[in-house]
Amino acid sequence: MIFTPFTLGSAELANRFAMAPMTRSRTDQPGDRPNALMAEYYGQRATAGLIITEGAPISAVGRGYSLTPGIYTQEQIDGWKLVTDEVHRQGGKIFIQLWHVGRRSHESIAGEQPVSASAIKVPDQVYGPLPEGGFGMIETSVPRAMTLEDIQATIADFVQAAKNAVEAGFDGVELHGAHGYLIDQFLRQTSNQRDDQYGGSQENRARFLLEVTQAVAEAIGGDRTAIRLSPFVTEGESRVDPEVVALTLKVVEQLAPLGLAYLHFSENISNCAEVPESFRAQVRKCYPHPIMVAGKYTLESGQAMLASGYADLIAFGQPFITNPDFVRRCREQLPLTPVDYAAHATFYGGGAEGYTDYPTA
Numbered sequence: 001m002i003f004t005p006f007t008l009g010s011a012e013l014a015n016r017f018a019m020a021p022m023t024r025s026r027t028d029q030p031g032d033r034p035n036a037l038m039a040e041y042y043g044q045r046a047t048a049g050l051i052i053t054e055g056a057p058i059s060a061v062g063r064g065y066s067l068t069p070g071i072y073t074q075e076q077i078d079g080w081k082l083v084t085d086e087v088h089r090q091g092g093k094i095f096i097q098l099w100h101v102g103r104r105s106h107e108s109i110a111g112e113q114p115v116s117a118s119a120i121k122v123p124d125q126v127y128g129p130l131p132e133g134g135f136g137m138i139e140t141s142v143p144r145a146m147t148l149e150d151i152q153a154t155i156a157d158f159v160q161a162a163k164n165a166v167e168a169g170f171d172g173v174e175l176h177g178a179h180g181y182l183i184d185q186f187l188r189q190t191s192n193q194r195d196d197q198y199g200g201s202q203e204n205r206a207r208f209l210l211e212v213t214q215a216v217a218e219a220i221g222g223d224r225t226a227i228r229l230s231p232f233v234t235e236g237e238s239r240v241d242p243e244v245v246a247l248t249l250k251v252v253e254q255l256a257p258l259g260l261a262y263l264h265f266s267e268n269i270s271n272c273a274e275v276p277e278s279f280r281a282q283v284r285k286c287y288p289h290p291i292m293v294a295g296k297y298t299l300e301s302g303q304a305m306l307a308s309g310y311a312d313l314i315a316f317g318q319p320f321i322t323n324p325d326f327v328r329r330c331r332e333q334l335p336l337t338p339v340d341y342a343a344h345a346t347f348y349g350g351g352a353e354g355y356t357d358y359p360t361a
């Protein structure tokens with residue numbers, strides 16, 4: 001089943017493998033511009049049914065990690081065209097992940113005090129400029145709470161970034177609503193203590209997510225819009241919000257009529273709880289459209305997940321870093337290049353080494 005084609009909105013995918021979004025921090029500077037090296041990297045992996053790019057900041061203040069590729073300047077749009085052209089030339093499909101990190105940033109990266117639902121900082125580190133020069137992990141800044149004007153402007157930034165993505169040739173966009181970044185910060189009580197229409201009740205905490213998704217879907221079409229969520233992940237949080245799972249189910253119900261390309265659940269990363277089967281069953285019941293899951297899946301567990309009917313697409317992350325031809329290796333049962341210590345060392349930053357130099361089988 002994983003090798004069979006799948007219709008995703010207006011895109012025909014060759015198979016049900018997706019390459020999960022992975023930040024690799026290889027842009028050209030200044031200006032965080034995508035480049036020919038990135039085009040080569042994504043092109044090498046175009047046999048995935050769908051590629052989802054690394055997180056792409058939608059605005060300068062939405063940046064949380066140095067060297068990540070933006071989608072808010074003309075130079076960045078032009079750089080991304082190299083990527084989409086190469087992936088399409090290789091017969092692949094590609095969505096861009098639209099990212100606003102909110103409080104998971106530092107003023108030296110965001111260019112100003114980072115923003116969030118509320119002015120609450122958690123102990124957290126991001127990849128940014130070191131005082132002694134070069135880049136490394138630095139403690140996040142205390143964010144300021146967004147005003148209602150900031151919220152409207154940020155929704156407009158998401159819409160403009162989505163339009164820029166279409167101009168750059170992407171088949172669609174995935175909103176990063178996972179991993180404790182801005183959209184997730186609005187959802188959770190632990191990071192959202194607002195007393196206006198964007199905080200307090202569950203309905204209010206879901207409002208930002210739903211308004212962003214609706215606005216983007218209206219601008220570029222629901223079939224070109226997707227969203228990633230991670231209710232069982234507590235990345236960037238100091239404690240678990242007891243309501244986030246119930247709230248996610250309500251959100252999923254409200255997303256169903258938007259006709260999105262897919263709904264993507266990120267599971268099983270650093271700080272997380274196991275996803276109960278009851279959650280998968282509830283999601284399937286209220287969401288009769290394409291569902292993607294990611295999180296340490298193997299060919300076997302991915303196929304089992306598809307067979308269970310709880311998901312339609314499986315996203316693989318790290319296997320695609322070291323195996324550009326991951327799909328072929330699975331199909332022909334060829335050995336995989338493991339994600340070893342050396343691979344970890346080249347995850348973020350650098351050049352071609354550990355990026356475009358992994359051979360095909």
Ligand SMILES: Cc1cc2nc3c(=O)[nH]c(=O)nc-3n(C[C@H](O)[C@H](O)[C@H](O)COP(=O)(O)O)c2cc1C
Pocket residue numbers: 020021022023024054055097176178179228266267268269294295296297315316317318319347348
């Ligand atoms: C180097 C690296 C960078 C990542 N960057 C992102 C990102 O930009 N956006 C995102 O949503 N997830 C990101 N992730 C998480 C992956 O999308 C995926 O959910 C995770 O790696 C689990 O899948 P895997 O076990 O198949 O790798 C990243 C993971 C890795 C290893």
